[in-house]
Amino acid sequence: MIKKKLFITITLFLLISFTHVAFANAASIYEQFTVTPGVTYQDVRINETNTKKAIRTLKIDLNNPYAKVELGIPNPLTALSSTSAQAKRKSYENHHVVGAVNAAFFRPSLRLPAFLIVENGKIVNLGVISTGYDKYMSVPTAFGIHSNGNAIIDRFSYDASFTVGDVTAVFNSINKQRGENEIILYTPEYEYSSTKTNEYGMEIVVTNLSKSLDHDLTLGEAVTGTVQHVTSYGKGNSTIPKNGCVISIHGAKQAEKFKNIQPGETITITIDVHEPWKNAQFILASGPMLVNNGKVEMTMSENSPQAKTRHPRTAVAIDSSGKKVFFVTVDGRQPGYSDGMTLKEFAQYLVSIGAYKAVNLDGGGSTTMAVRRLGQTYPTVVNSPSDGKERSVSAILLAVSTAPYGQPTYLSVKTVPNINKVTVGRTVDLQINYVLDEHLHPLPFNQANIVYEVEGGIGKIVGNRFIAEKEGKGTIIAKYGKAIAKIPITVEVIRNPNKPVVLLSGMDDKNQWEAESARAKTTIATSKQNEPTFFGKTALKLVYDFRKANGAIAASYLRAKKPIAMEGLPKNIGVWVYGDGKGHWLRGKLIDAAGKVHTIDFTKEGGLTWTGWRYVRAQVPQNVSLPIQLTKIYVAEAKKEKQGTGALYFDKLQAEYVDNYVEPSFNDVPHDFWARNSIExxxxxxxxxxxxxxxxxxxxxxxxxxxxxxxxxxxxxxxxxxxxxxxxxxxxxxxxxxxxxxxxxxxxxxxxxxxxxxxxxxxxxxxxxxxxxxxxxxxxxxxxxxxxxxxxxxxxxxxxxxxxxxxxxxxxxxxxxxxxxxxxxxxxxxxxxxxxxx
Incomplete structure (x- = not known):
């Protein structure tokens, strides 16, 4: 019931999504569900001639006032941990992390993000910009959330400058390879310990910064330092001080402006970003750009080894409104399950699901998606990371619901075992999977407060257990407050289990039986090695003593500790009995579904006249309420002159379902033995x-x-x-x-x-x-x-x-x-x- 309500939105999304012919013909939906209003999850499998792909998509609709996309930053920044662990730590009351993907590229040796991260106007990590078009982020690109709440994917540039003396200049970029006529700022987070510049420029080495430029710097904030050294034109490749930076200026003309700078002078540096990134809630730099304006547009060479090889991939995409955000992963490096994608294939797929813009995130063994499944408190991994387990990563992207806890709205209950057809007389336990509020947040619940009902007159509830009583179709209803769950259930009567005979008991375990007497003394035991046994290794021995009955009816019972249930309605119940020839009466007791007790006769009165093994059968009444159970087998005697002592052995109790069933009289004369008919x-x-x-x-x-x-x-x-x-x-x-x-x-x-x-x-x-x-x-x-x-x-x-x-x-x-x-x-x-x- 809950899935029908929740999947309407996702179904429409799917119908619209698969428009790209290259994927539509081979794609199939493996799983899909609504995680919380505004957030939907989808698992798609693509089986093409030579490749397989397992793709997960988490779609966040920012039009929903409670649906948010946030940046998950480790604390401290160097504390790498798994995506699911970070998601769990970021969850708290009224801040429910419902999904997450790995995001930031990171430098394992430093345990720091590789590229720019800004949150709430503060530089969390300055990072670098890649050198070379064969690298992921040689073109600065980022994903973020604007101050107006819309998602952004675009290129970014720094609005950064420095002033020394009466000269002010603008930085062309930060922590990237210096180009012609460029002024580049190098900080300790640069990927090398020196600037790696050529001799065609000058460099200002700055120390004693009032604040680190790499971390915890507010955008636009002025940072002062002291000129320690000036590397004159014609040298280059200055060492970057750990407590400072290097300003590298290319070209003789630009260098001329700063020829008079002297060590000891004060220098002021500010770092900011240009629109549309000013005042963004957060900025996550990554790359390359994969989709722009609804088309594949990669800011990286398609022939790069990182781009043209199929790998696991992670990306974030947005629609043209900036109100729809897609977290997307494709697993890889797992032949037979998922081979991964090239960057171009990945970009094409993103276009096919409606991406207007998309940027690549860290992938490979880092690719991970975690989703909060219905009933769970925290997200768990839904994809298959290529390392066989989650990798510890740096910053992640979060799908968050800020909706407060509400009232019980959805309830999930299942039968244990998980079936919707039972036979009359069978019991199934009922188990509550979860109780959810209107935002699909899991709520604690008290099992004792679950109210059960049964519609259709097919059975009853005792505690947390359904007892099937009557043939037909009905519904088990569970209620918890206003939350209701329904389980359609069919109760069947198996009148014939498609077998001529069904073994009920081997009668070789005396612990399943107990003795009972009426004006008699009765004991039971398992047959010993030298005593009669027909089927298996032992039989059940009943020893009776009727001598004190004095002509009143005496009986010795084998009572089943747990009544023996039977499938459907047998024709007869049969049992092997080793008689003692005393001429008593062998009978049994059945109880039906209505609680009525029925007496059955294995012999007529005085009919237990044989000595040795004989198979006897008792006819089962055909007007009983099903199911039926055997409770007792007993021997009785009413005639005083026959009320003595004796012993009987019982073996191979079974139910017969056909009129013409012939029980082999001996255990070594099978049905296909050549003389069987004559022996029988x-x-x-x-x-x-x-x-x-x-x-x-x-x-x-x-x-x-x-x-x-x-x-x-x-x-x-x-x-x-x-x-x-x-x-x-x-x-x-x-x-x-x-x-x-x-x-x-x-x-x-x-x-x-x-x-x-x-x-x-x-x-x-x-x-x-x-x-x-x-x-x-x-x-x-x-x-x-x-x-x-x-x-x-x-x-x-x-x-x-x-x-x-x-x-x-x-x-x-x-x-x-x-x-x-x-x-x-x-x-x-x-x-x-x-x-x-x-």
């Missing part, structure tokens, strides 16, 4: 089971004992405890004796010699065929025999029966009758047999 078919009918670790070990050879167990379950043969069947290796106390004796009694399997059964022994594929044909009374003759099962083979009839019924298919016309059968192969053939006889 038998597991669903509780015919086969796996091991405590959740595996089936499909490629292990099948033992005779396990074959007896699987067949007994498939044929629904009840165990026989007191059978007449007896085997030396399967005593009556053997855990599998009731099953093995029942299968043998039915004639389905036989023992071996010497009254043994060999429970851990293996079966060949031929033996398996004989067992299945006996068990299911199969018969038939196939159209084609297996190549490795001749009619003389002992199990030819049984193998043929399997083939005739489509149960045995073999491989490459062979059956491999003497191979040992694996658990997967037996499952495949048993499943085919069951389907065949149905």
């Amino acid at each position: 078919f038998l597991a669903e009918r509780q015919i086969i089971s796996g091991y405590n670790d959740g595996s089936f070990r499909p490629n292990d050879t099948l033992t005779r004992a396990h074959a007896a167990i699987f067949l007994a379950r498939a044929l629904k043969i009840a165990p026989v405890e007191n059978s007449t069947v007896a085997f030396h290796d399967v005593p009556r106390n053997h855990p599998y004796y009731p099953i093995i004796s029942a299968v043998v009694s039915k004639g389905i399997m036989n023992g071996k010699k010497s009254h043994t059964f060999d429970p851990n022994g293996t079966l060949t594929r031929a033996q398996m065929a004989a067992i299945l044909t006996r068990a299911y009374k199969l018969s038939g003759i196939p159209e084609k025999d297996f190549s490795d099962v001749p009619k003389s083979f002992w199990a030819y009839k049984e193998i043929s029966a399997l083939a005739a019924n489509g149960i045995a298919k073999g491989s490459n016309s062979s059956f491999r009758p003497n191979d040992f059968v694996t658990r997967a192969q037996f499952s495949e053939l048993l499943a085919r047999t069951l389907k065949s006889v149905q």
Whole structure:
């Protein structure tokens, strides 16, 4: 909201600015915003065929009564420091520095500005004037603010003179190379210790100045000194005294006027400037001039190495009214990001953005722009200095707002994380970025005084947090005094997260759960190394004791310390449970967005009858208010005779989002395993089971004992405890004796010699065929025999029966009758047999 209001002016400016064809086609706006009324910032990137340029512009509109351009001068003058640090030091109440650029060229060895600086009529630094048209300021040029408040860029000249005896003369210039028939004043700030003049002139060496000419001298102020020495015509190159100056006069005719000056005489010197610089608020000399009268006009040779090489650049420009000031930087020396500009390219760009006049400032590694971003108290660097960090520099230019602090007008708030779409049940924190007054100055604020509202009935605010409660579109509104911020927010319900199943908990961390009891004693633990685990390294163990319930409903709970949230609306909730066969009731609790509690059933009452791992699922009510959370899983018992003790293990809790989801029954039988469908078919009918670790070990050879167990379950043969069947290796106390004796009694399997059964022994594929044909009374003759099962083979009839019924298919016309059968192969053939006889 704030940006729409503040960017109207800058947008119009941009539409007008890019008129220069060379830049318009390749330029794109990277960033822009209003810094304060009257000051706008823009970041433009230009991508041309061979070069890239990153250009920043800070535009100051002096028509705004609070927008000012000022000179930032180090104190002391030799105290070089970074642009942003100087800007911060210059900020104080009702004097808000909102932007800055480096400005003055400086001499690192002296830590002083190189050229003239005047502030409020006082010479801060006299400086020098460059020698040679290949130098930056061989033509004296400056930027400043006139006494009427308008900005000026123009050439400047000194209104300076001296009087000795009854003779007065005017200086042509100061601290520059002497030209023909010129009178030049040399001060200690000259770039050499002597005048470096030739012999065609005379020089007056002055000492004991009443005041330094280089610093802290008021323009027009008379300074007196004493003639120490006169260098006669024909010598030149006088040494400049540290407490004085040298007046160098070229030409015999002019020198004749001062031939009678004697050491010890008093000399008076005044330094001022000509219009339009008289009474200027400040003068910053720099160069070269880049733009004049709206056209490229450089006061420096384009062929100078400093001019024709692409470098980082800084400039200041003005429009024809003097009311618009542009601080402009272009980064350089960073291939792939910004190559910089030649001085001519820079001048052309300045023309393209509306510059009527422009002057070059210190550049290269010094080029820096700092801007106060919305919400910040002080400006921070927005460009990328080529040294990789800010350079310490001399005087800078400041964009200043003198507006006083006002009332809260603008407010910025964001969601954390920064999103505008949330799902029902999700919470997002609200964070205040800043509160601004009408001048975009940051104001302190008390978070407790921020008032939040939600429009659209999509949720509520608790503290500084939004809770999404209902699907739809709405708005979060933050208010602080008269300042208002709005965040459009969409609340969505993910009914299907585009996944058939989503893991809710691995159930391997007991610290996420706690025990709860109703007329029972309950403990929970993480499974140990020798205890059942299906998924991952551990499972969650629940130990229950219902013995004191006395026929009242007893229950032992696994309660999630933090309710487990689910995406959207699952069809079912599934969990792996290692049962103890005690016939209890396995249930769960859900809570929906309306706070309503729903009970779900993983088994029917008395349905927890299995021993070992089994995947069970509970149907989720489809009329709940989303989102939903799982709070509890529990085992319950109401019948006194069944209220004993036991232990269950839980693993891999998940939400199912499709009707036909099939959970692999074993952790080592993936979806693409060749016999998976048959293994699942038998597991669903509780015919086969796996091991405590959740595996089936499909490629292990099948033992005779396990074959007896699987067949007994498939044929629904009840165990026989007191059978007449007896085997030396399967005593009556053997855990599998009731099953093995029942299968043998039915004639389905036989023992071996010497009254043994060999429970851990293996079966060949031929033996398996004989067992299945006996068990299911199969018969038939196939159209084609297996190549490795001749009619003389002992199990030819049984193998043929399997083939005739489509149960045995073999491989490459062979059956491999003497191979040992694996658990997967037996499952495949048993499943085919069951389907065949149905």
